[in-house]
Amino acid sequence: MADSTETAHTPGTWRLLYFDAPxxxxxxxxxxxxxxxxxxxxxxxxxxxxxxxFKKAALGDASPLLGTDMVPxxxxxxxxxxxxxSDIMRFVGQxxxxxxxxxxxxxxxxxxxxxxxxxxxxxxxxxxxxxxxVKKIAGFAARLINGEExxxxxxxxxKLNEALAKIEASLRASGGPCxxxxxxxxxxxxxxxxLNEVLAYxxxxxxxxxxxxxxxxxxxxxxxxxxxxxxxxxxxxxQLGIKSTVEYFAATNTPxxxxxxxxxxxxxxxxxxxxxxxxx
Numbered sequence: 001m002a003d004s005t006e007t008a009h010t011p012g013t014w015r016l017l018y019f020d021a022p023x024x025x026x027x028x029x030x031x032x033x034x035x036x037x038x039x040x041x042x043x044x045x046x047x048x049x050x051x052x053x054f055k056k057a058a059l060g061d062a063s064p065l066l067g068t069d070m071v072p073x074x075x076x077x078x079x080x081x082x083x084x085x086s087d088i089m090r091f092v093g094q095x096x097x098x099x100x101x102x103x104x105x106x107x108x109x110x111x112x113x114x115x116x117x118x119x120x121x122x123x124x125x126x127x128x129x130x131x132x133x134v135k136k137i138a139g140f141a142a143r144l145i146n147g148e149e150x151x152x153x154x155x156x157x158x159k160l161n162e163a164l165a166k167i168e169a170s171l172r173a174s175g176g177p178c179x180x181x182x183x184x185x186x187x188x189x190x191x192x193x194x195l196n197e198v199l200a201y202x203x204x205x206x207x208x209x210x211x212x213x214x215x216x217x218x219x220x221x222x223x224x225x226x227x228x229x230x231x232x233x234x235x236x237x238x239q240l241g242i243k244s245t246v247e248y249f250a251a252t253n254t255p256x257x258x259x260x261x262x263x264x265x266x267x268x269x270x271x272x273x274x275x276x277x278x279x280x
Contacts, residue, residue, distance in 0.1 A: 006269075007053050009064065014039035014092075015075040017054060017064065019047050020238050020264050022245055024085055024121060025072035027193035029272075031089060031186055033230045034223070035096035038273040043238065044071065045264035053267070086114045086190075093186030106180050110187040113170055113179050117190035120163045124156040125198050129249070132201055136250035153203055160198065164213050167191060171215035177222055184223065191216075192223035197245055233277040238264075 009015050014032065018025030020043050032039045044050030051071060056063045064081040065073050073083045074092060082091040090111060093099030100106035131152055135142040146152060170179055178184045179191070195216075199206040210217040235243045240261055242248040252263040 007059060009075045009079060010040065011079060012077050014077060015042060015064075015269075016040070016072060017042045017044060017051075017074070018072040019044050019050065021047075021249070022193075022197065022234060022239070023125070026197075027085070027117075027190045028072050028074060028088055028092065029234075030193045030227055030230065031092050031096070031098065031189045032272070033274045034184065034189055034226055035098050036274045037096045038271065038275075041270045041272045042267065043264065043270065044267050046266075050267050086111065086118055089114050089186040089190055098184060098186050098189070100180060100185060106185075109170065109174075110180060110185050113167065113187040114190045116163055116166060117187070117194045120160060120198060121194045123159045124163075125194060127156045127159075128152070128201060128203065129246070132203070132246045133250045133253065135202065136246055137254045137256070149203065157204075160204070160209075164209060164216060168213040168216050171219060176215050177218055179219075188219060188223055192220055192227070195220060196224065196227075200244060201246065229277045230274070 014037060016025065016028055016032070016039055018028070018041075029039075029041065044054075051065075051069070052058060054063060054065055054073075055069045056065065056067055057069075063069075064075050065071070066081055066083050068083050070083065072085060072088055073081060074088050075081050076091075076095060082088050090099055093110075094102065100110055131142075131146045131149075134145050138145060143149075167179075171177070174181045179187045198204070199209065210220070231243075235241060239245075239248045240251065240263070242251060251259070251261040254260050
């Protein structure tokens with residue numbers, strides 16, 4: 001359960017440092033969930049000051065951020081730190097049974113697909129997050145702030161369509177249902193975690209997009225079925241009961257004071273056991 005955060009890592013445990021938001025670090029949480037690996041979920045707040053106690057300026061060479069001063073960052077049970085999202089996914093995957101043999105052709109494929117998912121996160125999720133939140137907050141007036149939808153959607157939509165086609169082709173080549181065939185790996189988790197958020201954007205028609213990519217649709221359904229308990233827990237405990245990430249961000253960041261909801265105000269470390277989500 002939640003406790004005040006100390007900067008020291010507890011040997012023998014996995015630790016993840018990230019903010020409350022289900023953004024870049026959410027795929028790491030979901031990797032722990034799918035592999036049924038207990039971990040300490042250090043949720044940093046407020047943004048961005050919650051990260052300060054872990055930075056190089058505070059901890060020197062002992063900083064788990066390895067000089068980047070950025071998250072997500074993980075620490076393995078043996079005290080080894082890892083940063084950069086795609087590297088973290090592979091690092092954790094190799095240690096929890098959700099990664100292929102290092103140096104193999106499958107290793108290359110998994111990393112390529114994981115990196116592609118990060119591109120979608122950067123260019124589509126983050127590329128449109130501000131506009132989606134403004135639409136939620138401002139309604140019809142959003143056009144005055146965002147500009148023409150056709151203009152700001154062009155590049156992200158092109159990137160999304162390209163990525164969906166590449167993922168579908170990879171799934172066909174593997175024989176499915178996962179990127180490497182029968183068994184899921186860390187790349188499948190990245191794909192699900194990111195597309196689950198992106199395809200929830202109101203500017204995209206999820207059903208229409210996935211109708212042309214049946215293998216990807218099946219993968220999202222499969223991984224999603226394993227994430228239902230976690231997502232319900234996440235929404236209940238950390239998103240004020242608001243399932244939509246855009247609605248959560250809009251509610252906690254709106255400039256309209258009487259509509260604004262208060263998010264977390266200080267760091268907490270939560271021991272998260274995938275087997276006990278319903279009882280935590």
